[in-house]
Amino acid sequence: QKEVEQNSGPLSVPEGAIASLNCTYSDRGSQSFFWYRQYSGKSPELIMFIYSNGDKEDGRFTAQLNKASQYVSLLIRDSQPSDSATYLCAVHSGAGSYQLTFGKGTKLSVIP
């Protein structure tokens, strides 16, 4: 069974610091990786995706992928109180499937 694991948190960081969110996955054949942000009571919003090993940067967000270690992370630089949300990691296994396997999410709290 394909699994995606995230620390549930809460992860608390002070405003302006770097928040580091981590995700591990069980299916070694996984091809694509996604990070979603979800505010309480709202729908998940796609913020980053990464397909290749290494880093991918988009504004204050950096996604990091290490397929050998089956590990993907999201760094948020200069964290703001508006970044306080639950962050969901999602993994696409490839092999003709269009389903995503979601982790249960890490709750981030940015303290002013």
Next chain:
Amino acid sequence: DADVTQTPRNRITKTGKRIMLECSQTKGHDRMYWYRQDPGLGLQLIYYSFDVKDINKGEISDGYSVSRQAQAKFSLSLESAIPNQTALYFCATSGTYEQYFGPGTRLTVT
């Protein structure tokens, strides 16, 4: 206008009632999905459809049914609602692999 819309946004119903949740999208995507989300349990896939003629069960399809009326419309029905179906329901669409979610329907079954 939003790319993925869901109606109703909130619904309270009684045990045993039939209820339909509707999803429409203007993204032109072929693939559509229904999820439920419960606190602490994450997103659970109920049904998914890759085109109008292709509908598949997800991990928790018991007690639910779906209808894909058109490329843009995908409805979820609870034939006889029960209290443990109280949850937040999301519709999503995808063109390739990333999924885009509607605003959700908060369903309460009393």
